[in-house]
Structures are given as C-alpha cells and as structure tokens.
Amino acid sequence: MKKGLSLSYVARNLVARKLTTILTAAGMALVVFVFATVLMMAEGLRHTLGGTGSYNNVVVIRQGSQTEVQSTLTREQARLIETLPGLATGAHGEPRISREMLVLVNLPRKNSTSLANVIVRGTTPTGLEMRPQARIVQGRAFRAGSSEIVVGSGMARGSFGLRVGDRIAFGLRQWNVVGVFDAGGSGFDSEIWGDGEQLMQAFRRQAYSSLIVGLRDSGSFEALAEAVARQPQLKVDIKRETQFYADQSENLANFIGVLGKTITIVFSIGAIIGAMITMYASVANRTREIGTLRALGFRRGNIVWAFLQEAMLLGLAAGLSGLVAAAFMQLVEISTTNLQTFSEVVFSLILTPQIALDVLLFSVFMGVLGGALPAFRASRLEIVDALRSV
Secondary structure, three states, rough: OOOOHHHHHHHHHHHHHHHHHHHHHHHHHHHHHHHHHHHHHHHHHHHHHOOOOOEEEEEEEOOOOOOOOOOOOOOOHHHHHHHHOOOOEOOOOOOOOEEEEEEEEEEEOOOOOEEEEEEEEEEEHHHHOOOOOOEEEOOOOOOOOOOEEEEEEEHHHOOOOOOOEEEEEOOEEEEEEEEEEEEOOHHHHEEEEEHHHHHHOOOOOOOOEEEEEOOOOHHHHHHHHHHHHHOOOOEEEEEEHHHHHHHHHHHHHHHHHHHHHHHHHHHHHHHHHHHHHHHHHHHOOOOHHHHHHHHHOOHHHHHHHHHHHHHHHHHHHHHHHHHHHHHHHOOOHEEEEOOOOOOOOOOOOOOOHHHHHHHHHHHHHHHHHHHHHHHHHOOOOOOHHHHHHH
C-alpha cells in the first residue's frame, strides 16, 4: 500500500503557482487581520477595565445603580459604613474609606471640534493611598482644599493631550493641571482626579457617588457583606473593586466582539470562495498529474488528503501573515465610549497566546472549507480520463 504524499510535495505545488497563491493568501490574510484585531480590541478593553482597582478594595454604591456616576450616597450612610466590621484601619486606627464623587464633563479633543465625556473623580488622600498602582509620573499630586487636578496618562496622550500647567474649566471653576499619573494601563488612566470636597462644592453636590472601602484582609469581604445585609437602611450594593470595573467592560467588549465577528464571517465567505477557486484551478491544471499518481497506486484518500494539506498550508500562511500585521496594532491606542458609563476610555489592543491560537485555527479552518470540495473532485477523477487530458 502506498504511503501518503509528502508535505514537501504539497508545499511545492503551492510555490509553483506563486501569483494565485499570493493573491488568495492575501485575501485570507485580510480576513485574519480583521478577526485578530477584533479579538485584540475586546481583550484590551477587558484588560484595561478588568485591571482597574485592587482586590482588597470594595466599591459601595447605591442599591440598583450600575455605575458610580448614577449612584448617590449620603453622609449618614458613609458614617454608618465606617462602623461595620472587616474594614482596614489607618495608622491612627481610623477606617480606610475614601468618600468619592464622580461626574462626567465634556472636554474638547485636540485639533477637533468634537467633545467627549470624561470622568472627573473627586477623591481623598486615603483614596490615593488605596490605589498604589496610580503613580505620579509628571508634576506632583493635587493639594487638598485646592482647585488642582491630576490627569491620567490616557488623558495626557492622544486626542486630549492635557499637560501640566493647563487650565480646564468645568463646574463653574478653573482647574489647574499640576500632575500626570500612570495607573498601569487601567481604566483610571482615562480619568481626572481632584480633591473630593472641592469638586462637590464646585458641582453643588451634597451626596457622594461611591465609597471605596479597604478590607482588613482578603477574607473580610463576606463579613462586610453580611454586616451590610443586616443594615436595611443602607440600601447599597458592594463589590470588590476589580470585579466592579470588570463588569463595566462586558457590554462594550461583547458589542465589539459580536460586530467584529459578524464582519469577519461576511469577509471570510469571500476568502473561502477565493481559496476554493484557487484549489479548483489547481485540480484543473494537474489532472494528468493526478491520473499518474492514481496509476502509481496512490489511493483516493491520499489525493484528498494531499489537496486538504495544500489548502491548510494556504490557510496557515495567510493566518501567519494576518497575525503578524495585527500584532503591530498593539502600538495603536484607541479612545472610545464605554457603553456602561458613557464616558471616554482609552485602551490599547492586546495580543495573547490564546488569541494567536484561535486566529491560526480559524485561518486553517477557512483553508479546509475552501479546499474540501476541490479535493473530493480531484479524488473522483478516473485514471484513464485523467491520463488522456491535455
């Protein structure tokens, strides 16, 4: 019994038809590029928001609110939460709680007439200590009781371009940018921070948006949740800070994923048809060769497998090309609107090993779909008819 045709034989057949192979692979590579970019966008968004905050911090918002912007908490509620068990304490025994206020403000983009919703967070010195991942990289931190603000690195780059020394008007005041902080690519990089009490005065707010509560240890969350449940007058929801921000990424990430995959499916149909045409042309041009192989004792299954290998190699080459092109998209920073908070979020695309594997499997699958019918047609050629062909 004859063994299967060698992989080198299959590869040489692709190289022999350079032009058609390159054109078909280019079309498939474009589809792979789109597919990879979509997955990288969704992953980048999840990484940005999912990596926001600390596991040992808890976000407290009004019951039923989906975001901090929608929430209001009274000073009485804040004082009551300070008395609950499971809270971390500071150097003087005071509970580690940051009373925070969030508001969306419209800021103009550089070199554009369009406006974008940007989160302005009023926080406290305790709030800054509870977020050690946010480091001042230019200028200095804002002073308590002043009209000073610091901007995230995402606001200092790209379409906003805020700099130390800039003055921004919102909340019936002029605010001085005194520093830029970097929060490690998290969602905080898309925010502006200032003194909470000053911002509440500027926006005439009497209530907080949220409380950031530090846990005594990682196992204290359950004790705090039970204590909150025993205080019906609180009417608040609590989540670990990391989970809270990860949940806010899901709507937009899912939307990007569904839209991108739909576009990819439409494009992939054209790519599969292109691969199918290429493989049919290969069968037509190699009819006598196929007849010779059959006469030498190669079985129909050997012929089918050889053509499927050829199609898979074509798909793999396209997948590698598209993936390499998509990898450069990690250098691009995207600014878009978070569908959960309707605020601007700046993030970068991320290519993970799992995405690379999924993309390559998808490209090989496209090749198989494009090569299946031509492969079976090649195997059904009769030996005598194939050898008589011109």
